[in-house]
Amino acid sequence: MVVFHAVLPFVLAPLLAGLINKTKAVFAGRRGAPLLQPYYDLGKLLGKGAVYSATTTWIFRAGPLIGLAATVAACLVAPLGGRPGPLSFEGDVILFAYVLGLSRFFTVIAALDTGSSFEGMGASREVHFSTLVEPALWLGLAALVRITGQFSLHGVFSTLSPDVWTAHAPALALVATAFGIVFLAENARIPVDDPNTHLELTMIHEVMVLDHGGPDLALIEYASALRLWILGSLVVGPLLPQSGEGWEAVSFVAALAALAVATGVVESTLPRLRLLGVPKLLVGAGVMSSLALVLALV
Amino acid sequence: MPEILLLFLLLAGMFVILSGGAACLLVRTPGAARRLGAASVVAGSLLGILPAIAILLGGGPISAETDWAMPFGRLSIGLDALSAWFLLGILGLSAVSALYSLDYSRREHTHGRTGAREFLFSALVLSMALVVVAQNALLFLLAWEVMALTSFFLVTSESEKESVRRAGWIYLVASQAGAAFVLVLFLLMGRESGSTDFDAWIGLAGRWAHPSALFVLALVGFGAKAGFMPLHVWLPEAHPAAPSHVSALMSGVMIKTGLYGLLRVMLFLGPPDPSWAWALLALGATSGVLGVLFALAQHDLKRLLAYHSIENIGIIALGLGLGLMGIATERPLLAAAGFAGGLLHILNHAIFKGLLFLAAGAAVQSTATRDIDRLGGLLKPMPRTGFSFLVGSIAICGLPPLNGFVSEALIYYGALRGMVDGLPWPVASAVVLASLGIIGGLACACFAKAFGVVFLGSPRSAAAEPPKEAGTWMQAPMFILSGACLAIGLAAPVAVGLVAPVVEQITSTFAQPSSAVSGLEGIARSISVASFILLGLLLLLAGVRFLVLRGRPVRGAVTWDCGYAKPTPRMQYTASSFAQPLTHFFGGFLRTRAHGGRPEGLFPRPTAAFSSHTPDVCTEEAYAPLFQGALALFSRLKGFQHGRLQLYVLYVSVTLLGLLILKLR
Amino acid sequence: MPVLVNGILIALILVGLLILGASRMIRLVALQGALLSLMPLLITPHGLTWRVAALSLGSMILKGIVFPRLLFRAVKHAQVRRELQPYVGYSSSMVIGMATLAASFWLGGQLPLPGEAVSDLVLPAALFTILSGLFLVVARRKALTQVLGFLVLENGIFTFGVAVVGGIPFLIELGVLMDVFVAVFVMGIALQQINQAFEHIDADQMNSLKG
Structure with a gap:
């Protein structure tokens, strides 16, 4: 059972991306790619050779490796359906946030390694927006810790029983909304970034990985699928009561799938924000988190 | 290990650093001076670091004291866990910085005597070590001043540059201003306790008349050394001006002596x-x-x-x-x-x-x-x-x-x-x-x-x-x-x-x-x-990845630049453009100034250039007006300065007479 | 009932924070007013009476429909574009708003209330709304946004009136409401006049009038 829980994210994560794309296709009136398309893509990329720019150094090759290793480490901390992650410990939220930071740091410097001005632009935007995400994340976590009295992600989410929910509904709803914005921003989703854009000038995350190809790109794509999963679990966590029963893994995955569909709906119905408008949204998320914290304190 | 051995190691280490540094003054050839200075700092640091580690591993504190010519207390040094912790960092970083300076100083084209610089470096290391082991306020202040002065001379190694001289002045003023607060703090504590020994002060913990006032003095005095905003203005000036191994030492450990002082005083305050x-x-x-x-x-x-x-x-x-x-x-x-x-x-x-x-x-x-x-x-x-x-x-x-x-x-x-x-x-x-x-x-x-x-x-x-x-x-x-x-x-x-x-x-x-x-x-x-x-x-x-890529083609190519045929290195994102979104977002704090104009028209003139710089807000908004005001105020006193000896003697006599009358009234 | 009241109060605070971060604020201010006018229905001491319902409906119509209409008309006539260069930026305004909110919670804990409050949140929410209204008046450039600031301020006073439970303070509240109503008219006319005289409504340029 433990192994099952530990393996589940690594197997199912790419499916979320497939779900999002399918939803968008339905909204656009297309049939769309099959749900399993992300897996096919990964397989195809893994079968290719590699091309490296002459400008780059070993940093460029290390970027995808460290990016995925760090994301996997974050995955080991994230709880699933009321079960602790294999690496869960008191204070693991700190590790969670910082390994994601490590992954981002290497993505950014790998982008700068190419010497391309477009990738530099993407890197610059990435660090800008991720900095603004931090207060929202930390104050939201602080509010959750305050409400539950627990210090690990698993402890926090498994303490949120319906009773706790009725007592702290507004604060928890605010945290979940703030984390929802964090989820969209960190996964390069509309309204912050458009994963499907084809104009280098407007991209953020995608432009940073322009020069990667073959197995390296597979590592990157897989890491972003995992990130979708673990940040998604951060949104689902506060909303779904979990006590550790076996069947809760199913409901948890179902909730993640629902989140993916919701993301698809958001992407199909909302326009992308102007770049200058994004900071306002992220500050708004921070404000919601801090309002949640204030409510949790009262 | 027995206490006396640890003490011996500590003193021996300090002695090696001091004597090696002093010997550098006598050596004529720059190469020999560099090697001698570095070797003595490394050897002395390694000796001195042993007792620090021993204490952190669970040994009890060590101390030694003897009479000296200064009033109100005895010459005493000691090494407890707090001192040992700071000593560990100071000596460890000093040793590697000294090693680094072997090659680094050889390549620097500096004027002046290598021997003197090596001596100053040794003296800086020694004074920092002394600051954290001193158990007497006078000794502490002495070491504190030596530390400030040696680092000042090291910062101004390249004093032929205008910018370095300016940095040196700012540093000197800031460190002396900070030291003034520390001096007042120690005077007050010394007056209340009747001793300058730290042992006497810790006995008074919790019974000081105005502990909060003392804390504020410590916070300002030691905070200036540590570089708390807004007392930090010397830091971004002095550290870049110094040679890099000195910058490493100043930034890595010297500013921490400010934190040491603050912690030490907090222990006294109770x-x-x-x-x-x-x-x-x-x-x-x-x-x-x-x-x-x-x-x-x-x-x-x-x-x-x-x-x-x-x-x-x-x-x-x-x-x-x-x-x-x-x-x-x-x-x-x-x-x-x-x-x-x-x-x-x-x-x-x-x-x-x-x-x-x-x-x-x-x-x-x-x-x-x-x-x-x-x-x-x-x-x-x-x-x-x-x-x-x-x-x-x-x-x-x-x-x-x-x-x-x-x-x-x-x-x-x-x-x-x-x-x-x-x-x-x-x-x-x-x-x-x-x-x-x-x-x-x-x-x-x-x-x-x-x-x-x-x-x-x-x-x-x-x-x-x-x-x-x-x-x-x-x-x-x-x-x-x-x-x-x-x-x-x-x-x-x-x-x-x-x-x-x-x-x-x-x-x-x-x-x-x-x-x-x-x-x-x-x-x-x-x-x-x-x-x-x-x-x-x-x-x-x-x-x-190695296994996956084995036997597959791995090729080199040029960076994909979105179809642009002739990319040049100058088209890369610069540091300024990379940071621009963030500096713009936080513009209210930073007050970044931009120079130059935008390119205009279909064929912009090649003179169009853009640059920006971010001066320190505290320096510009607070300290510059303050010191300008002080200058204006004091320049009024210029009237008293004539260069005539007779008048100066008159001033002195009038002041003395006035004080006497005031006292006898 | 307290759950609903708390919900409304939190929505009130959120809308208040949004107003601080928005460049187009008329609809948001109207939404805030409409939310507030629901409050009397929820916390009447003597059950739902016709009087309470009428008051609630009245303020809903006034704040939710009449004021925004008037303001939109003023905007159209004066051809005001939205606030582009506020003295304090939108993100900073939101952060300042957050600090104000924290301060309001602290103050709310300190202030004694005559009688029992409906909810712990009433006083902080009222204080926050008042302070954010004042902040808007100070930090924005256009006369129109300043009028909106006054409206937010009035919403805060309304909440304050609600906090002191019961129907009687409504008299006072109505008086205040009238004042603001007049103020909106006056400002609307003033806007027109400024616009005609100077062809813009930047209030900060009025200081060129001083001798």
């Missing part, structure tokens, strides 16, 4: 008031966030690093503030987490900031410019220096699996724990969490910029000669420090174990249960497990 903790937290949050913001806006590599020192002092202050709050509200675990995190960050910052300054020094030396926007692609000609700078960057951003993460995680942990406590804890914790989060994000941005622009991509300007990798003696210290970063990250429980006696000394002075540090073992162990897993995953993935 039970803290919660307002002291709030003061530290507020200073920490301000210094941390604004420090890293100003760093982000800099173009000068060493100036950027200097602002990061302010940021890290802020992080340390957040930790110490949490610890102090824990003591004021009697929460042993929170106090332990705050102090352990803050103290460990003191050592960690010494390691990675030393590393960064040494690596930056090597890069600056081989390219002859500190301007980030003119650099680029240095990782290829200087792979080892670049690797060291990368390790330092990851560590200073607090990212796992290196040492910066361990200390920051402890502070985070304390803050999270405080979240569930009663007021005022949640508020303090929220301040710490939010500031640490923002600082972390901005630091990553800043070092992605610094490392990315300096070492990656292609060179942005043609250098006079191609950059060369640093010499062996410069590489070795960088590798030692990189190794230390990784070691502390992987062996977090050991590091927490080392800092435990220091935390226990502090908490037991305030009569708190001292076993609380053991509550941190769990998280330390988990961190080190996670770090190992992270490295293991990395190796695994590297292996997987």
